[in-house]
Amino acid sequence: MIAVLNRLVDFIETHLSEEIEVTGLASSLGTTEYHLRRMFSSLAGMPLSEYVRRRRMGVAAADVVGNGELLGIAVRYGYGSAEAFSRAFRSVHGVSPGDVRRNGGPLRIQPQLRFRLTVDGNNSMDTRIAEHPAFRLVGYSARVPLIHHGVNPHIQAHIASLPEAEHLRLKDLSNTEPAGLLQVSADVDPDYTEGSELTYLHGVAVGETTPVPADLDAIEVPAGTWAVFRTAGPYPAALQSTWAATATDWFPSSLWRLRPGPSIVAILDRASDFSTATCELWLPVERT
Template identity: 25%
Template sequence: MQPTPTERDNSALYTQRMNKVLDHIDRHLDQDLELADLAAVAHFSAFHFHRVFAAWMGETLGDYLRRRRLDVAALYLVNEPAMPVLEIALNVGFGSGEALARAFKLRFACTPSQWRLQTPRRWAEQLFAARRLAEQQQSNLDQGLSNPDQPPGPLSGNHGGSLFAQTEFRMKVTIQTLPPVRVAYLRHIGPYGPSISRFWPEQVLPWLIAHGLEKEARYGIGHDDPLITEGSKCRYDACVPVPPDFVAKNPAGIAELPGGRYACAEFFGDGPAASLAWTELLREWLPKSGYQLDSRPFFEYYPADACYEMDTGRFECQLCVPLRGL
């Protein structure tokens, strides 16, 4: 049964309100986040909000807050190698380093200090796995285009023999100072990848056309690291710049994409190639760059005249990584 217009309007209103809560939580992780206060952000009663949140996110508010604090702590441990564990604990809302360590070990099966020490090996393994996956996908494509009677060529099973494992980072990267941008956004919650590719034409583009914004540049913001956060809970915002007087109607929200120094890498390829490019940028280019990550969001920037090939799914964009000095 198709939802009625009233049901669609109510769903859009709930979406906008719940996104405001998620954004508020991220901005105030270092504080006590009480149910009543978050309910007020969403304009719900505390009784109603508790149930709406659990139904909407698939986890209780308490579970979400604990998971989000630990996800951000894991990023702090990597991005802030000199920051004491106690300071990280306080920054994400734990009362002590010991409280963080207990919860962290339950979630990640290691202590915060071990997580930090294991970072170089974990990054190397992630880079190799991403290149290995790209190699397998390319091999499958080649086999599909080859003579069906011809046996497939062997895939190398070791690091040294892998074509993609030996590939050097080749994207053009420039360091740029970007201005802040006021954006309207629609949010997708779920795995990155094919579902994001469908989200743009099925939901974002109709909204852009309805508001006369289809010819503007666009941004794609991934708020979560899929190697830390479960895919079904990853948040992605499809954004478009808007003027100061633009009022977002449900289900869209308004945010500011922070300005500052970014590494901007030129990219052209399909979705799987973009995943590999992000991994190479963060796991190979960044450690050698003389910079470290900043806490601002990562994003993809699509110029208004960016190329998109309907038949191949390949697209043009810039991969933008927030930076600060070591």
């Protein structure tokens, strides 16, 4: 995967003035758009689209400080008007092309990325591969913003709004793996952009033919393969650390890649104040 990401970066660098069609590019690199975007954003710390925009505007800055007509520069980099180009330029550099032309800056140049796989110790990840028939995730869902670090207050508020009796009711419905009460993230932006909206479901897993009460939301999950990562420690820090390590350590050195589908966290055990927990992180995967 590291080699694929570097080939992606090289392609972007030679096509900055063109529209980059990621689906076909991912296929030519032997992977999928979904996996490519998720791995790029996890390792680069920014969405693929944001990296392209920053590099494009960084290279365009060299033209802006010259004497060329701004409209011509805008068209060269794929913008239909000088105004649209100016907005993109300002979003990266914090100033307009006119300001840069008059003052020579300031400029915020995004360096070209280069991905490397580093080995830091010999810690192994507690992982298993599970083949799972089709099932349903049922419970109470809400649209919430994606937050990468710390407790998500929107999710916290959603769970707190449910009466205790509903938690017990959901537990009674659970009849298949992943077991127990689940934290489900679905419809996640492939770029994994912080602040983008996702569907969060607090619920349980049930068999495909299990009747779903009319007052509960349901997500149909087709049969497929899952990578299951077990983690224990401070909550949610240990879980978030394991989630990050799947991108930096596990996927680059495995024969698996992410496929579209919900991400599921099963809470196996926890302290009474939820300061620590033992969890399983279920990620939908397929062979590369």
